[in-house]
Amino acid sequence: MKKRVFSGIQPTGNLHLGNYLGAIRRWVDAQSQYDNLFCIVDLHAITVPQDPRALRAKSREVVALLFAAGIEPDQSAVFIQSHIGAHAELAWILNCYIPMGWMQRMTQFKEKSQRQKGQVSVGLFDYPALMAADILLYETDLVPVGGDQKQHVELTRDVAQHFNSVYGDVFKLPEPLMGEVGARIMSLDNPTKKMSKSETGKGHALNLLDTPDEIRAKIMSATTDSLREIRFDPDRPAVTNLLTIYELFSGLSRTAIEQRFAGKGYAELKQELADVVIEHLKPLQARYRVLADDPSHLDHLLTEGASRVQPIAEKTVTRVKVAIGLG
Numbered sequence: 673m674k675k676r677v678f679s680g681i682q683p684t685g686n687l688h689l690g691n692y693l694g695a696i697r698r699w700v701d702a703q704s705q706y707d708n709l710f711c712i713v714d715l716h717a718i719t720v721p722q723d724p725r726a727l728r729a730k731s732r733e734v735v736a737l738l739f740a741a742g743i744e745p746d747q748s749a750v751f752i753q754s755h756i757g758a759h760a761e762l763a764w765i766l767n768c769y770i771p772m773g774w775m776q777r778m779t780q781f782k783e784k785s786q787r788q789k790g791q792v793s794v795g796l797f798d799y800p801a802l803m804a805a806d807i808l809l810y811e812t813d814l815v816p817v818g819g820d821q822k823q824h825v826e827l828t829r830d831v832a833q834h835f836n837s838v839y840g841d842v843f844k845l846p847e848p849l850m851g852e853v854g855a856r857i858m859s860l861d862n863p864t865k866k867m868s869k870s871e872t873g874k875g876h877a878l879n880l881l882d883t884p885d886e887i888r889a890k891i892m893s894a895t896t897d898s899l900r901e902i903r904f905d906p907d908r909p910a911v912t913n914l915l916t917i918y919e920l921f922s923g924l925s926r927t928a929i930e931q932r933f934a935g936k937g938y939a940e941l942k943q944e945l946a947d948v949v950i951e952h953l954k955p956l957q958a959r960y961r962v963l964a965d966d967p968s969h970l971d972h973l974l975t976e977g978a979s980r981v982q983p984i985a986e987k988t989v990t991r992v993k994v995a996i997g998l999g
């Protein structure tokens with residue numbers, strides 16, 4: 673039996689290199705080893721205001737991008753969270769077992785609620801309970817995510833352990849799975865901030881659907897420092913971020929990269945980085961255009977994905993209800 677992988681992605685903003693290098697590419701590269709479920713988490717998206725038409729269109733865009741990036745329908749089920757009612761149902765149940773104090777510690781809530789103009793919804797606060805439901809519904813072994821989601825996966829483990837200690841062996845305990853390199857890709861214009869879908873500044877993120885000209889322009893104007901030597905150094909986050917992206921796309925070792933750029937300037941590093949990023953994204957973008965032009969094929973893949981996962985989710989909800997005395 674293969675281990676089960678579950679991961680999710682929000683259909684909001686533009687997918688960027690952080691999403692790709694921290695999550696999607698790793699899902700693709702490891703998919704033959706595992707039984708994979710990938711979920712477009714539209715119920716998470718509505719924790720902040722969304723335009724209904726844009727949200728539906730974004731969900732399809734993300735699905736097309738996942739397949740364009742190399743997710744294979746015969747190895748991975750891709751589905752939309754709101755198509756499976758059990759996510760909301762289990763989230764409600766878990767709510768009743770999660771102490772407020774655990775939620776109050778979540779750093780992502782603190783950051784997101786500060787950014788939110790106007791009212792902060794209860795849903796935004798409760799976001800991690802829904803994420804725990806996503807993961808626990810499918811008896812997940814491994815959750816491949818970027819570093820920003822680690823705390824949420826740990827909360828999921830805590831909830832599962834707490835629940836199991838009261839009701840017996842109801843949930844499987846999942847493990848977060850993070851890349852040694854690329855778990856936190858930083859912004860191009862401010863290397864102290866992570867690259868994020870919710871930042872809209874033009875030079876902030878490299879998006880998967882950016883044109884070659886946009887990619888080159890953003891990289892050429894990326895922030896650097898006033899030192900000359902090009903090397904990996906945690907005290908120099910801007911150049912280290914550019915080198916990390918180069919490392920992940922070129923496949924070269926850190927030593928080989930430092931040798932390659934010895935005695936060269938930032939302009940050369942940036943030109944070469946733009947070349948590898950553009951080359952890598954070209955086939956993905958071509959496949960994306962073909963997939964996006966065939967919405968009925970995408971809907972067919974989504975229906976197939978949902979019908980594969982639905983029985984697993986229903987079985988878990990039934991087990992939970994029996995355990996706690998519902999019905």
Ligand code: TYM
Nearest residue numbers: 679680681682690691694695803817818855856857866867
């Ligand atoms: P989301 O949509 O923000 O991001 C999707 C994936 O991309 C990773 N990521 C990054 N990795 C490296 N560097 C970055 N700058 C960067 N930015 C984003 C994220 O860590 C994530 O793996 N809450 C989740 C979605 C979710 C989920 C789940 C994930 C809902 N339910 C269950 C796993 C399991 C989120 O908002 O991801």
